[in-house]
Structure formats: C-alpha cells, structure tokens
Amino acid sequence: MNGSIQKLLASYEQQLFGQTHNLALLLTAFLASGHVLLEGAPGTGKTKMVRVLAQMIGGDFRRVQFTPDLLPSDITGSTIFNLKTGQFEIMRGPVFTNLLLGDEINRTPPKAQAALLEAMEEKQVTIHGETLLLPDPFFVVATQNPIEFEGTYPLPEAQQDRFSFKLLIDYPNLTAEKHLLKSSLVDHRVSEEIPPILELADFKQLRDDVRLVNIDDSIIDYIAQIVRKTREYDLIRLGASPRAGISLAESCKAWAFIQGRDYVTPDDVKLVVRPALRHRIILAPHMELEGGTSDQIIQDVVDSTPVPR
Template sequence: MRNELTSLLNKYEERIIGQNKNLKLLLSAILAGGHVLIEGVPGTGKTQMVRTLSNLLGGSFNRIQFTPDLLPSDITGSTIFNMKESSFQMLKGPIFTNILLADEINRTPAKTQAALLEAMEENQVTIQGETYPLADVFFVVATQNPIEFEGTYPLPEAQQDRFLFKLQIDFPTFGEETTVLKQVLDSEYDMESEEKVIDMDMFLTIRNEIEQVILSDEIMDYIMKIVRKTRDSEAIRFGASTRAAISIGKSARAWAYISGRDYVTPDDIKMVARPGLRHRIQLSPHVELEGATIDQIIQELVGSVPVPR
C-alpha cells in the first residue's frame, strides 16, 4: 500500500507546486481521520490543493462558499413535503460527500458554522430530529483569509479545536511561482481530469494499517510533556487540551507511515506539533506586544522538552 501512497504524493507534488510540506501534512491529516483549517491569502491555490487531492483519492468532492446569509440547512440539507406521495422527503445537502471544502468559513455566523460541529466530531448530521450517517471517509477542509477581517465571524475556540491541523499557506519561491505560471498559461495540466491513484476501499485499508504504527510509551510521554508545557508556559494564556495530544499522536502515526516507517520517532512529533497546536493555544498579551508569533513560541516550547532516547 505504501507504493500507491508514494505515487499519490508524487503526483500531488507535481500538480501543486511549492507546497510539498503542506501537501504531506494535508494527506497525513485525512489519513489520520482529522480535519484541516487552511489559512492563506486569496490566490495561493487553497481550493485547487483540496480538489486535486479529492481527484487523486477518487472520492466525491463538494465546495461550499460560506457567506453571511448561508443557513445551516444549506449545508446539511432539509426535508420537504412531497405532495405527490403525501410524505416528507429528505434532500441531502453538500455535506454528504467524502471531501468538503468550507471556503472562507469565517464569513458566516456562528449558527451556520456550528452546523459542521456534529459532522466533524461524530460523522453524522441531524435533520428535523432524524440522524443520518456520513461517509466512512469524511474530511472537512476549511479556509480563511488572514488579512481581511471586515464582515467576518472568528471561529470560536471549541470549533477550532475540532480541526486536527491548522496549515498556513505562504507564497512559493520565484522559481516555483514561475513554473505555476507556465503550467497554467501553457495549459500543460487539466486539473479537473486528474486520474485517481487509490480508491476509497484502499484508502480505508491504509487507514487501518496506520493504526498499527507503533507509538511507544516514551513517545506518548514526549507528546504529553509538550502539551502540558503549553499550560505551564508564561508565554501562553490558554494551553492545549487533551484532544491536542490525541491529534498529535494520530497525525504522527500517519506522517511516519507516509515516510515509510512502522514506528513514530521524536522528529515525527516535532513535525506535526506546530500545525497541531497553533490553533489551540493563545499567547499572553505581553508576548503578543513583543511581536512573538505562535509558531515561534511552539518551536521554543518543543525545543525545551527533553527528547526521549
């Protein structure tokens, strides 16, 4: 199975230029059964990144453009009365898919944002008192713009904590950006017709294999020391929850599997710690005034925890 996964990642990196680390993290997240929040300025390929992954996995894909007037039923679906059959009929919303892109999630009010909570946590939705299961492979990728806050509704901490990772998309290098420009203008690639590399059945088999990746007691202790350090640090106002430790452990297993190993190393933990923690902690006011970033504090914090031998 690892050969197919390596082939998928290679094709993914060919199509999305300059984001190799984020692509591997995104793939790790879906293999770990988690969801991802992507933050980046418009035009950096966030939508294409998710759509291409869906094509390579052979899964169904839906995109919702979040706006202030979007209703919860626009996401989950609703029931209507069928006069011909004299019965109520359920119309499924776009959430019934394998990969859901919640574009600009912070542009819709909290009531609509909350429509995703049950789906992300319990893999089901409730419509008019009836509960409907979602697909075995269900993956939410939400995007938000980090530079425009007018008319937005910041995600509450409880909803941010539902995301396994928060990825930050930066601009590619000059050479990488030039390659993207040539590909698009020369029409070298047809992104929409990208052939799948693995199917959903194989994907579920790989996910089961990842659960067998060895996470030793020493590595678990290392994870807990990092998470608990976020609660003791004076630089952090609110530390990470137990869910953060679980997320780091699950994603580290997936990262190790993609890297060709059946065991997790401390380097795997270091790799997933930043995207796994950056949306789960809040810096103290005096640290923010000094100009420190969350990523800098996480890096210092992880570096201060002794590495297991």
Template structure:
C-alpha cells in the same frame, strides 16, 4: 502500498507547486481521520490543493462558499413536503461527501459554523429528527483569509480545537510561481484529468494500517509533556487541551506511515507539533506586544523538552 503512497505524493506535488510540506501535512491529517483549517490569502491555491487530493483519493468532493446568509440547513440538508407523493422527502445537503471544502468558514455566523463542526465531530447529521451517517471517509478542509476581517465571524477557540491541523499557505517563490503560470497556460490548451491513485478499498486499508503504527510509552509521555507545558508558560495565556495530544499522536502515526515505518519517532512528533498546536494556544497580551511569534514559541517549547531515547 508503499509505491502507491509514493506515486500519490509525486503526482500531488506535480500538480500543486511550492507547497510540498503543506501537501504532505494535508494528506497526513486526511489519512489520520482528522480535519484541517487552512489559512492563506486569496489566489494561493487552497481550493486546488483540496480538490486535487480528493481526485487522487478517488473520493467525492463538494465545495461550500460560506456567506453571512448561509443557514445550517444549506449545509446539512432539509425535509420538504412532496405534493405529488403526499409525503415528506429528505434532501441531503452538500455535507454528504467524502471531501468537503468549507471556503471562508469565518464568513458565516456561529450557528452555521456549529452545524458543520458538529458533523465533523460526530460524523452524522440530524435532519428533522432523523439521523443520517456520513461516509466512513469524511474529511473537511476549511479555509479562512488572514488579512480581511470586515464582515467575518472568527472561529472561537473551542471550535478551532476540532481541527487536527492549522496550515498556513504562503506565496510561492518566483521560480515556483513562474512554473504555476506555465502549467496553467499549458493545461488551458490541453486539459488533463487527474487520475485517481487510490481506490476506496485501498484507502480504508491504509487508514487501518495507520492505526496500528506503534506508539511507545516514552513517545506518549513525550507528547503529554509537550501539551502540558503549553499550560505552564507565562507567555501563553491559554494552553492546549487533551484533544491536542490525541491529534499529535494520530497525525504522527500517519506521518510515520508515509515514511514507510510502523513506529513513531520523536522527529515525527516534532514535525506535526507546530500545525497541531498553532490554533490551540493563545499568547498572552504581553507576549503579543513584545512581537512574539506563535510558531517560534511552539518550536522553542518543543525544543525545551527532553527527547526520549
């Protein structure tokens, strides 16, 4: 399975240039059974990142463009009366897929956001009183634009907490951006399909193996000290919840597995700590006025906790 993972990462990085760490974090969250919030300006490849991952995992993919007039039933589905059959018929919505891209999730009202987030948590959907299970592998990647706030409905902190990671997608370097341009122009004249690396059965095996990656008592204590400290610092107004500790532990397991290890190290925890916490804590107004950066704050916090031997 190690060679398959390596092949997947190589193919992924070949198709999406300049986002090596984000690609690995995205795969980590998906394999750990979580969901990801992706923040970045338009045109930086967020949609392509998610769609390419779905293709490599041989998974079905749907994209929903969130708008202010989108209804919960537009996501989950609805029940309609079939005149020909003289009976009600359930039409399942786009949420019934393996990989769902919720594009610009902050452009739709809270009621519609909540319909998606409930499905993320429960992995089931209720349509007209009937409950339907979502696929075993169900991964949501939601995007939002950090520079445009007009006509948006920001995700409340409690809803952001449902995402394992918040990833930030920045512009690539000049060399990387040139490579992207050349690749797109070449594929325009010679389109190439992305070949799946995983089968559904292999994906299920990997997810089961990740759950067996060992987490020692010392590492569990290290994670809890990290999360609890976010509630103790004066310049952090709101600290992280227990769900943050669970997200760190699960994604550290997946990160260790991608490194071909069956145990978690403190370095695994440090790597996943920033994307796991950046959307779960809020700086105090004083810290924001001082120009404090949330990622730097998390890194300093992590660095202040004694590493288990």
C-alpha cells in the same frame, strides 16, 4: 515510503507547485481521520489542493462558499414536504461527501459555522431529529483569509480544536512560480479532471494501516509533556486540550506511515507539533502586543521538553 503513498504524493506535487510540505501534511491529516484549516492569501491554490486530492483517491468532492447569509441547513440539509406521498423527505446537504471544502469559513456567522461541529466530531448530522451517518471517509478542509477582517467572524476555540492541523499557505518561491506560470500557459488545454491514483477502498485500507503504526510509551509521554507545558507556560493564556494531544499522536502515526516507517520517532513529533497546536493555544495579551507568534512559543515549549532516547 509506501508505494501507493509515494505515487500519490508524486502526482499531487505535479499539480501544485511549491507546496510539497503542506501537501504531505494535508494527506497526513486525512490518513489520521482528522480535518484541516488552511490559512492563506487568495489565489494560492487552497481550493485546488482539496479538489485534486479528492480526484486522486476517487472520492466525492463538494464545496460550500461560506457567506454572511448562509444557513445551517444549507450545509447539513433540510426536510421538504412531498405532495405526492404526503410525507416529509430529507434533502441531504453538501456535507454528505468524502471531502468537503468550506471556503472562507470565517465569513459566515457562528450559527452556520456550528453546523459542522457534529459532522467533524461524530461523523454524523442530525436533521429534524433524525441522525444520519456521513460517508466514509469524511474529511473537512476549511479556508480562511488572514488579511481581511471586515465582515468576518473568527472561529470559536471549540470549532478550531476540531481541526487536526492549521496549515499556513504561503506564496511559492520564484522557481515554483515560474514553473506554475509556464505550465498554465503551455498546458491551458489540459482537462481539470485528474484520473484516480487510488481507489477509495484502497485509501481506506491505508488509513487502517496507519492505526497499526507503533507509538512507544516514551513518545506518548513526550507528547503529554508538551501538551501539558502549553497549559503551564506563562506566555500562553489558554493551552492545548486533551483532544489536541490525541490528535497530535494520531497525526504522528500517519506522518511516520507516509515516511515508510511502522513506528513513531521524536522527530515526527517535532515536525507535526506546530501545525497541530498553533490554532489550539491562545497567547497571553502582552505576548500578542509584542508580536510573538504561536509557532515561536510552541518551539520554545518543545525545546524545553526532554527528548526520549
């Protein structure tokens, strides 16, 4: 494993107990220039996961609490009239940051949710006809509560497709929870500020190194077959898009890089495929009624796809 990545992950795991795998996947999506949707019950550390990551790479962090009355301009920014100069000036919104946390994104109407579409795909926003580039790197993490449905607005498929991963944040196991309780009681005086492990420029270099990871044609064919099968499977009403295949391939390269390799293996694909596709497929109605899950169906698709040798 790359020394910088190893040090970063080791420090990351000390701050959030019981989420080792999800922390590695969150970093994978960031290195792959993607975005992440976090789904989990309140109090499981979703906000802290993003804030700590921003601090460890020396990046800017902004948090937007999504509410029913949130306006698109509350995210992207707006223009105001300067009485001194007699001109309109652009007031940049919280989207102009390195790591943006959209807390409870499904609590705001589609109009406000859509304010993130251009930012996530083109890494830019348009304010009153003027296009402004976002900082580099730019990473969006949105959270949602899977339990509460009253007063929520489910994310449309087009919005979900722009997230590289959907990570399911579960409660920590007993050992991790005892460790968490003990550290919270003993270290309650410790500052929330965490010194950077990497400089922002170093992180950008690591991201550039990820692009050099080799992915063989046989692996590309393997990914393409999996994605195509999701469109042909009779238990899936809507399969994964071509964008999903591209995102899956890029994420596999980032995961391989984190593991210290400069090439992608079929096992990388098998590990990344569920978080990469679970939010990008829609199950057939009868499958949902029978209690089937996206993860089960994706696993069936992977199991039926020949593994390259």
